[in-house]
Amino acid sequence: MSPEYIDPIARPDLFLGKREQTKAQNRQRILEAARQVFAELGYGATTVRDIIRATPLASGTFYNYFKSKEEVFQAIQDESALRIRPRLHEERAKAETIEQFITGTFRTFFEYVASDQSNFHAIRRNTDTLRVRMDTPEIIAGFQELREDLEKAIAKGLFPPVDADYLMAAIVGVAFELAERMLRRDIVDTDAAAAFATALFMGGVHALPVLAPIAPPGSGGA
């Protein structure tokens, strides 16, 4: 048998020691169990023990990987943020008009949210009426990046010289709140949500998409 080239990225198990493999596997097991339990019980109601029980591991093992349920939650959040942040940044970097900047941001965000319901729902939907949002380092960095992108766009003359901090906050607020409503609707229409948000930022209330005078129930209304 001649030795063939094997991609170490595709088959890490052949190159990592058994120890490393188990460690990576355990971490994933915990995160996966946590996602399930958070989704089922809500963040507030789940205990570290609930997560452990959803796992074949012993309680002590959990603490080899995470200090608390907060840390698990943060890891889950960071995973999401890490996935979406580059896409958002790229979208905005290549924008040549305000509209492209805004629409690229909202479209990308809403599409991600819709594709990631397991995470996003588990994250924002919580027991009863209690909603939890964790601004992890990665997420804060994402906000910061939006602000910097806005400042760059202002410097380029793309945007008028407005308060970038407040504008960032407004974009974040609309993005999260609209995402919430969007997910609650029967048909999740990311385009409609993105169109709404973009129109608002481009021209205010007067520019928003207009609904049909008497909309039949369930009409998209974009």
Added chain:
Amino acid sequence: MSPEYIDPIARPDLFLGKREQTKAQNRQRILEAARQVFAELGYGATTVRDIIRATPLASGTFYNYFKSKEEVFQAIQDESALRIRPRLHEERAKAETIEQFITGTFRTFFEYVASDQSNFHAIRRNTDTLRVRMDTPEIIAGFQELREDLEKAIAKGLFPPVDADYLMAAIVGVAFELAERMLRRDIVDTDAAAAFATALFMGGVHALPVLAPIAPPGSGGA
């Protein structure tokens, strides 16, 4: 001594039985203690026992008044919502233009938030990076009322016939997120925040207040 008229509202202690008085007092004691403890430790980190300890009462007594810390939190929130909701509604009811509707809403909200920092801070600022928002019945009713006011305004021809649900969500998102940023600034300028939000909704990004080209540090920039 001739019997004099005494206003029962001003001196409820003279008209309520001792039982009723103690009950009202205990409830207030618990809420006050909870406000302090939430502010100090953050919502996530405080325990029912922490609240009880900040009170002269026994643990069993706490449970005569509230089922859990969630319920205490909800009561605190509802108190706030109950105070601000009529003001917001009134402001919008008397609006004769879109601008009055929007600016009245934001101005009232930001002014309330600034005046109520003890509550609002304790509520939104939490341990580490974990932020908690509880949509209590009273708060949800407030959102609903905003949506209805929007629909009424649309019916009156004040607003174009847009998606009232999304517009409500956008207003709520901007209000909460801007409030957060506003409170973090050195000088809390409710007018500037309201002006920013109003301009955004009236004309989008292009209508936002423009900052001085090279702003000296600390300039309000409204």
Added chain:
DNA sequence: TCCACGAATGACACTGCGTCAACTTTGCCG
């Protein structure tokens, strides 16, 4: 083959939870 070290285990001491039987206070009646 052996053994040293890192990782997994689960029993343990501790803290918070919500309950409830015993006690205290209030308001009412004769």
Added chain:
DNA sequence: CGGCAAAGTTGACGCAGTGTCATTCGTGGA
């Protein structure tokens, strides 16, 4: 005023979750 029923308060208790750590296990190097 004394006595009593109902309402409210108390804190000890059983139970569940927390994080730790001495012990055990298994991998990987010699």
